[in-house]
Amino acid sequence: MDQLIVAKFGGTSMADATAMLRSARVSKDHKAKIVVVSATSGTTNQLLELANKAVKGTWEECEKIISAIEAKHHLIASDLKVSPQQQEVVNQLLKEMSTLAQGVNLLRECSPRAKDQIQSIGERLSSVLFTSAVQKVFESEENVKWLDVRTLMNTDSQHGRAVPNITKISNKCKKVLPNLRSEDIVYITQGFIGKDDLGITTTLGRGGSDYSATLIGEGVGADLVQIWTDVAGIATTDPRICPKAQPIDVISFKEAAELAVFGAKVLHPTTLSPALRANIAVFVGSSYEAEAKGTWIKKSSDATPLVRAMAIKRDQAMLTITTPKMMNAYGFLANIFNAFAQNKVSVDAITTSEIAVSMTVDADTAHNKELLHDLRKLGDVAIEEKLALVSLIGNNINHTPGLGSRIFKSLDNINVRMICQGASKHNFCFLVNDPEGPDAVKRLHYEFIESQL
Numbered sequence: 001m002d003q004l005i006v007a008k009f010g011g012t013s014m015a016d017a018t019a020m021l022r023s024a025r026v027s028k029d030h031k032a033k034i035v036v037v038s039a040t041s042g043t044t045n046q047l048l049e050l051a052n053k054a055v056k057g058t059w060e061e062c063e064k065i066i067s068a069i070e071a072k073h074h075l076i077a078s079d080l081k082v083s084p085q086q087q088e089v090v091n092q093l094l095k096e097m098s099t100l101a102q103g104v105n106l107l108r109e110c111s112p113r114a115k116d117q118i119q120s121i122g123e124r125l126s127s128v129l130f131t132s133a134v135q136k137v138f139e140s141e142e143n144v145k146w147l148d149v150r151t152l153m154n155t156d157s158q159h160g161r162a163v164p165n166i167t168k169i170s171n172k173c174k175k176v177l178p179n180l181r182s183e184d185i186v187y188i189t190q191g192f193i194g195k196d197d198l199g200i201t202t203t204l205g206r207g208g209s210d211y212s213a214t215l216i217g218e219g220v221g222a223d224l225v226q227i228w229t230d231v232a233g234i235a236t237t238d239p240r241i242c243p244k245a246q247p248i249d250v251i252s253f254k255e256a257a258e259l260a261v262f263g264a265k266v267l268h269p270t271t272l273s274p275a276l277r278a279n280i281a282v283f284v285g286s287s288y289e290a291e292a293k294g295t296w297i298k299k300s301s302d303a304t305p306l307v308r309a310m311a312i313k314r315d316q317a318m319l320t321i322t323t324p325k326m327m328n329a330y331g332f333l334a335n336i337f338n339a340f341a342q343n344k345v346s347v348d349a350i351t352t353s354e355i356a357v358s359m360t361v362d363a364d365t366a367h368n369k370e371l372l373h374d375l376r377k378l379g380d381v382a383i384e385e386k387l388a389l390v391s392l393i394g395n396n397i398n399h400t401p402g403l404g405s406r407i408f409k410s411l412d413n414i415n416v417r418m419i420c421q422g423a424s425k426h427n428f429c430f431l432v433n434d435p436e437g438p439d440a441v442k443r444l445h446y447e448f449i450e451s452q453l
Contacts (some may be wrong), residue, residue: 007027020133100117226285254426
């Protein structure tokens with residue numbers, strides 16, 4: 001029996017009719033049964049700008065954005081020669097977008113719920129158009145069906161960053177797609193969006209389409225999830241920083257997860273959790289170079305190099321909470337973590353002393369008024385901005401003598417503001433000034449990757 005494959009195509013793979021037809025052929029060649037798509041390239045940003053202008057700008061500014069989105073999707077529809085029924089769906093979605101924007105503009109307020117509804121238009125549009133592309137490649141309408149992912153993707157009501165309900169998703173997959181393995185049908189659906197128990201549209205947060213694909217893969221019991229993007233797999237670092245970055249053929253779930261969390265752009269940080277839970281292999285490849293090797297992400301890898309890759313997370317800030325009350329006291333860290341939990345803020349790296357705790361967050365989070373208010377109840381809060389978090393990802397990093405010496409010798413005259421090491425055998429990370437971050441990555445890549453070639 002053939003493998004049950006879920007394939008996901010990103011925004012650049014949906015860029016225009018040519019890209020869609022290319023991606024459709026890739027999905028057919030790889031025998032994907034469910035295809036998850038992102039919005040067409042740049043559309044989500046346009047929709048967010050539309051929501052913002054509807055609140056703060058003029059209706060004329062909104063109309064310009066609406067016209068640009070309409071023109072883009074009408075052109076793709078024309079190039080694909082979509083059916084009259086599909087064209088009508090496209091028209092209805094574009095009308096819904098305009099109506100939502102008018103309502104927001106009238107009220108001068110865009111609730112998180114309204115913003116999710118506006119953003120959902122992107123994936124709903126692209127999936128209708130891509131259904132037409134796949135039907136043309138298969139030369140069949142009966143064997144290619146559009147599927148509203150909201151019939152599967154049950155979430156809570158936290159608009160903007162909705163949390164999927166794993167059990168309900170699994171149950172809905174069994175109910176909606178009971179004969180998926182045996183039936184000769186390919187389903188085209190959307191990433192990024194879901195629906196809460198009240199039937200209200202939600203979104204999983206930026207980059208959530210990858211996450212959608214692995215959640216669906218887990219729900220249907222897939223054998224493989226393919227992530228098709230505009231780069232041929234995962235590299236040892238960002239090729240834009242280091243032109244000599246090397247492709248990675250196979251990487252473990254744990255290594256890939258660390259890379260995603262600490263700044264690698266190829267995968268969304270939450271993508272691998274469902275695949276790891278269900279032990280589903282993940283393949284990352286380029287829809288533009290489908291014949292390239294790409295990267296396999298598996299439970300384990302035969303090769304376990306000391307340093308597999310490195311990542312950089314820009315625009316970071318460091319929060320330091322200082323108080324003498326912390327000395328020899330119990331429960332203080334729990335209070336700090338509770339403040340972050342109550343404000344739904346995650347921390348990347350943390351280090352402590354007798355009277356202070358420092359942790360890294362995204363720059364925007366550093367100005368979260370509610371969070372800062374709660375933290376200042378516990379002690380003095382200092383904020384340092386314009387930092388970059390650089391991470392080395394590999395194996396047995398916390399049990400390798402001499403590693404620190406090699407790292408800091410490579411960095412030489414770059415000031416390291418904070419170090420976090422020991423909690424994971426797969427990661428060593430540190431903070432530097434943001435402008436020095438790329439240079440730090442280049443030096444480390446030469447020391448641990450290029451010099452070994």
